[in-house]
Amino acid sequence: MTPKNNILIGIIIALLVVASYNVDANPIDFVEGLPNLVVVLDEMVQVEPKYIPTAIWAMFETIQMAFIGTVVGIAIALPLSMLAARNLNSKFVYAPIRAFLAAIRTFPSILWALLFVIMVGSGAFAGVLAIIMYTIGFIAKLQYEVIETIDSDPMDAVGSIGVSKVQLITYVVIPESASHLLSQMLYMFDYNIRQTSILGLVGAGGIGFYIINYIKFFEYGKAAIFMIVVLVTVLIIDWISVKIRDKYIIKSQHGMEVKTK
């Protein structure tokens, strides 16, 4: 380890201490608070099974919200990502689109939800709109990055036939990046289910609404049911996406690695 690195580590530790002091992060408080957790956990294990159907129904609503948000978000993001890709457009096109997308990304989904609750009132619709906005900002960036890494070779070759840009996108860009785009879409759906689960915190629908209310009224046992349902759902979706990825995506990506040369 060089002296330069030692100084760097020293600086990071110093910043950590100063920042912790500033935000009042005291490890002693954490230790002293642990018994409270035991109380919560104790109440949580006293689950009330009769709430399971409600929880599952709420989760189902959450999944539907995430699904609509993901599909609509992607449908809007895809054309935007084509316009934001540097290898397909001039600076005058991609620069403003990228700035727009960056602006959208500065808001986390919960803030979008808050904004839409104010706009359209509380409920699932506000949550769906929030997920759409978040998905656009997030997935468009992932996608234009994928598009920018595709092989320029088939683009040049097919481009030199004198085809239009739309043709180039439909016949070269999308097939060449399809497996990556698909894998990102799955990831986004997965991620959006987790996000939608907490949007209820600000009244934007979904299962989070129940969780936050039971916690507010110290009904940890009921909250626990809903949290377990979220956990199980996320695990199942995770497992399904891995299966889909293995079956369709890994296979075709393997093919992409075979060079023509």
Next chain:
Amino acid sequence: MNQIQMSQNSSFSLISTKKIIQMSDVWTSYDSKNFALEGINLSIDRGTNYSIVGPSGSGKSTLLKLMNGMMIPSKGIIKIDYVTPQMNNKKFKKMMHTIGYIPQSLGLVKNISVIENILLGSLPRLTKVQSLFKKFPENEITEAKRIIKLVGLSGKEERKVYMLSGGEKRRVAIARALMQKPTILLADEIVSELDNVTAREIMELITDAQKTMNLTAIMVHHDMQLALEYANRVAVIKEGKKILEIGVEGDNIVDFQTGDMTTQEIMEMYSDDA
């Protein structure tokens, strides 16, 4: 400009249909410092099987890219069928539809099938709606199948391109170019990485197509022997300059600077550069 000068000692109409590619004192560079080509003069007759040979880095690929408008010269004049090759030139853009270009790395779309790759050559002939919905007309599909047979890929129509051998991939690239109903075929070292037998099969295929379709084929080669075997004309490029151009008719070789030469002499001249 060239055709006007030439028309002075011959009939204008005859000359104007004969020359398909003309370059006059063409210079070009990728960066501001070094020239990849320095003062190239070329004149290629319609229907010629033209070869460009030269050592690595001499500017062969660059020369082809100038002919399909992917690069523009920093100095000098290029005319393809009397049109300046530039992507933003409307007249040339239309001409690109019938210039088949096979880059050194082939430029195939790897995740789609053989027939889908070949059909790309017909894209300029599709209507907007057909192209948007990937609905190729029946006659184009028939044509694609005919070409698949011609290049010897029967039975592999639905195979994904990444699963093909090197020789088969080259056949797909040729088929895509033929699907364009080309008047000019530009091929960059298409047989360089193949074994001798396959290389000759591919060369026969192109030469046959070139003769039956009255194509002008311009092919870059690494191997002088191969170029002499198939081409009517061979240009040798070295360090961005054309150092030799010869006409080939059977065993007779004509050097345009010094008169008749033997194959042996040409090979010796070339081996100095390799």
